[in-house]
Amino acid sequence: MRRSLLAAALGAAALLGHIAAQAGTVTVLTSFPKELTSAYQKAFEAANPGVKVEILNKNTTAAVAYVRELPEGQRPDVMWASAPDAFEVLSRNKLLQPAPETLNPAAPKKIGNYPLNDPDGLYYGQALAGYGMMWNTRYLKAHKLPAPKEWSDLTKPEYFGHVAISSPSRSGTTQLTVETILQGEGWDKGWSQILAMMGNAAAVTDRSFAVPDGVNNGQYGVGIVIDFFGLAGKYSGYPVDFVYPTMTAVVPANIALIAGAKNADEAKKFMAFTMSAQGQQLLFDPKISRLPILPYSQLKAPAGYPVPQEVAARAKVQFDAKLSEARYQVVISLFDQMVTFRLKELQAATKAIHEADRALKAKPNAKGAELLAQARSLAYTPLVGEANVRDEEFLELFRKNRRDVAVSKQLTGLEQLWADKARANYERATKLAGEARALAK
Template sequence: MKTIAISALALAAFFTANSANAEQLNVVCSNEQAWCDLMAQNFKIDTGIDAAMVRKSTGEVLAQLRAEKGNPKVDVWWGGTGDPHIIAANEDLTVATGVDVSGLLGWARNMTEMTGGRAVGVHVGLLGFAYNKEFLAEKKIAPPACWRDLAKPEYKGEIQVANPNSSGTAYTELATLVQLFGEDEAYKLLAEIGANVNQYTKSGSAPTKAAARGETAIGIGFMHDMVKLKKEGFPIEIVAPCEGTGYELGAVSVVKGTPNLEAAKKWVEYVISAEGQSPGLEVGVYNIPSHPDAKTDPEAPSMASIKLIDYNFATYGASETRERLLARWEKDVKGAGGAVEN
C-alpha cells in the first residue's frame, strides 16, 4: 500500500503542477521556425513583452483552435496562408482587434476588410514553379514557361505538385487555374498536367524541395520558397507562369477569448510595422511584406514585375466552393490517372 500512496502523491504532483502564468503572450506561428524565433526575440526587445512561441502548420493550428474553442490556450496566430485565417474568422474563432491598417498595402487592407478586422494581412506569396536546370539540361528538355507548357508530353513523370486535399498551396494553384481559365478548361488542363505528375505530395513545399534535390524535374509551389533554395545553392530556376499567377495572403489573427488581448494587439501592430517585417531578410524570408516601407530582396519576386490575377479570396476561400472544387479534383484529375512512377 505504501508504494501506491507514494505514487499517488507523485501523480498528484503532476496533476496539479499547472504552470500557467498570465504575464506572457502565447503565439502560435505558421512561418518558418527561424522567422518565428527572430520575431519573438525582436518583439521582446522592442516592447518588453515575453512572447512564448510555438511553430505549427496552418492545418494544425486550425484544428487546435477548433478543439480549444471557448477556452483557448494561445493568444495570437501569426503567419501561414490566409485561407485558414479567413475560415477561422468565419467560424468565430478569432476576434477583431481594431488595429490601424491604413498604412499597409492595398491587399493587406482588403484582407482586414473582408474578415471584419479579424485577420490582418502580413505578407503575400506568389505561386510559380521551379525546375532543376541540371536535370533538364542533361535530358535536353526545354524548360516550361507557362501553365499550359506543363501539359506537354516531354515532362511525363517529371512534375510534382501537392495534393489540394491536404495542402493549401495546391488549393491555391487549383483556384488560380480556375480563375485564370474558367472551371471546365482548368480541370481539363489539370488532368493533362496530371498525366505528367509523378507524385501528389502531402505538403505544399515538398515539390519545390524535390525539384531542388533533383528528385523531380519540376515542382509547383510558392516562389519565395524557391528563392531561398536557390540562394542556398540548389540548381533551380524560378518561373512566373506567362498566363499570370495567383497568390496566397499570409495573415495574423488574435484568438477569441484570449486573456491577453492588449499584448496580443501589440503583437499585431508589431508584425505589420516596417521595423517588425524588415528583419525577415536576415533569415531568408523572401515573400512580399505588407508594409510598404519594409525591406525586400532584389532577387525576390515582386508584385510589379509579375502578371497577377485578381484573386478572389472571398469566393475561393469559402467552404462550399472549396468542397465542390476539391470533390471535382478528386474525380476529374486524380481519378483520371496520372501520378505514376516512371
Template sequence: MKKSLMAATVIATGTLLGAAGTANAAELNLICSADVVICELLVETFEANHDIDVSMVRLSSGEAYAKLRAEARNPKTDIWWGGTGDPHLQAATDGLTMEYKSPMLAELHPWAVKQAESSGYKTVGVYSGALGWGYNTDILKKKGAKAPKCWADLLDPALKGEIQVANPNSSGTAYTALATLVQLMGEDEAFAYLKKLNDNVAQYTKSGSAPVKAAARGETGVGIVFMHDAVSQAVEGFPVAVVAPCEGTGYEIGSMSIVNRARNADEAKVWYDWVLKPETQSLLKDAKSFQLPSNKNAAVPKEAPNLDEVKLIDYDFATYGSTERRRALLERWDREIGAIAN
C-alpha cells in the same frame, strides 16, 4: 547536517519561486504557417524585446485552420501568423477569429488593408507573393525537356514523374494553385487540366514549399510553389530557375488572425502590432524570406520577384476564401484528383 538541510531548503524554495515565476509570466500561443526559419527568427526577436514567452507550433495553412476549428469551443491558440489568406478568410467567416483594428493599419499597403476590410478586420495582410514554380535546370537538361514557361508546358510528357505540388487540403500554396486554375480556365476545364497534370506528378506533398526544396536537392524536376520560395533556393546556390506562368497566375496575401476567445488576447495584440512594424518586416530577409512586406515603409529584399513584371489574375479572395467555395473545391479535388493520385 544543518548545512545540507539549509541547502536543500534554498534549492526547494528557489525551485518553487522559479515555478511561480514561470506560472505568472505572460504567455502567447502561436501558430506559424511560414517557413520554420522565418517563424523561429520572429519568435526569438519578439521574446528578446518583450516580457512574453512564446510557444510556437509550425503548421501549414490547412492544418492551422483545422486546428482552430477543432479547438473552437476551447481555444488553445492565441494567434495565427502567416500562410495564405484564403483559410484565414474562411476562419473569419466561421467565427474562429476576432475583430482587431491595429494602429499600424495606416502604414500598410492597400492590398493588406483590403484583406482586413473584407474580413470585418478579423485578419490582415502581412506579406504577398505570386504563384509560379521553380525547376532544376540540371535535371531538365539531362532529360532533354524544355523549360516550362506556361501552365500548358507542365503537361509535356517529357516531365512525367518530374513534378511535385502540395495537397490543397493541407497546403495554402496548393489551394491557391487550385483556385488560380479555376479562375483562369473555368472549373471543369481546370479539373480536366489537373487530371492530365497528375500523369506528370510524382508526389503531392503536405507542405507548400516542399516541392521546390525537392527540386533544389535534385529529387524532382519541377516544384509548383510561390515564386519567392523558388527564389530562396536559387539564392542558396541551387540550380533552380524561377518561372511566372505566361497565361497568368494567382497570388497570396499572407495573413494574420487573432483567435476568437483567445486566452492571451492582450499578448496576441502586442505580437500583432509588432509584426506589422516596418523594422520587424525588414528582418524577414535575414531568414531568406523574399515575399513583399505589407508595411509600406519596410525594406523590400532586392531578390524578391517584381510583381509588376508578373501577369497576375484578378484573384477573387472573398469568393475563394469563403467556407462554401473552398470546401466544394477541396471535395471535388479529393474525388477527382486525390482518388487517382500516384
C-alpha cells in the same frame, strides 16, 4: 502602521499583476516553416523582454479544425497562414476578433485590386504571395528540358515524370494554387489543365515543404509552389529558379487575433511587430524570401527582388476569396479522389495519351485521332460540373461536420463514387489511347 503595510501589500500585488500581464506567452498557430517562425520568435522576444512566443505548427486545414474544436479560453492567440479562405472560414464561424491597432498605416490598402486587409476588419495582410513554378536548373539541363513559363507548359509530353506538387488537402498554399487556376481558366477548363499537369506528376507529396526540398536537391525537376518556396531556394544558393505564370494571383498571407485568445494584449504586440518595418525586413532573409506589404522605400530589398505591385499588375487572376471558401472542401476532396489517390492510374492514362499522340503525329489516322480525343476527355474532365459547385445545397453538404455519422456516411459514399469513377475513366482512357496508337502503326 497597518494602513502602511496594507498599502504596500496592495501596491506589490498590483505590481506583480502588471508584471504577470506583461510576461504572458503568445501562442501562434501557423502553417509556416520553422525558418520563418524561428526568425520572428527570436526577434520579437528580443524586442519584448519577458514575453514568450510559443509556435504551434499545423497545416492550414488542420489549424482551422483545431481552432473550431477548442472552447473559448483554450484557443491559441494568433492565427498566421497564407490561405485567405481559411480566414474566411474562421470569420464565418465567429472565431476571430478585430485588432485594428496592430495595423501599420504605411501599408497600402490594396495589392493590385485585391484588398490587403479583410473588409470586415477581422484579419490582416502581413505578407504577400503569388503562385508559380520552381525548377532545378541542373536537372532541366541534364534532361534537356526547357524552363516552363506557363501552367500549360506542364501538360506537354516532355515533362512527364518530372513534376511535383503537394496535396491541397494537406497544404493551404497548394489549395490556393489550384483555386487560382480554376478561377483564371474557369471550372471545366481549369480542371482539364490541372488533370493534364497532374498526369505528368512524379509525386503528390503529403506536405508542401517536400516539393521545394525535392526540387532543391534534384529529386524533382519542376515543383508547383507558392513563390516563397522558389525564392527561398534561389536566394539560399540552390541551383533553382522560379517564375510567375501570367495566370496567377497575388494575395495576402494573413494574421489574425483568435476570438477568446488567452493573451490578447501580448498577441496584439506580436501582430503589430510582424507588420512593422523591423518585422517586414525579416521577410527578405534568404531562408524566408517573402514579399512584404510595406513599400520598398521603407525597407532594404535585395537587388532584383520581385516587387509585389509589379507582379500583381501582370497577374491575370483577381482572386475571389469568398468563392474559394465556398467551394473549398469540394475542391480538395475532388483533387484527392481524382489525383492524390488515383495518381498511378492517371499517370498510366497520360503516358498512353502521350504515346498515341506521338504515333499519330508521325502517321495520322482519323479513327485514331477520334479515339485519342475520347481518351483525353475521359482522363481530363472533372467528375463534378460547374453547375454543381454553384448549387448551395451541394456545397453545404461539404461544410457539415464529418463527426456526424449520417454526414460522414453520405460524404464517404459520394467520395467513393468519385474514386471509382476516376479509376474507371483512367483505365478506359488508357485502353482507348492504346487502340489509337495501334492504328498509327
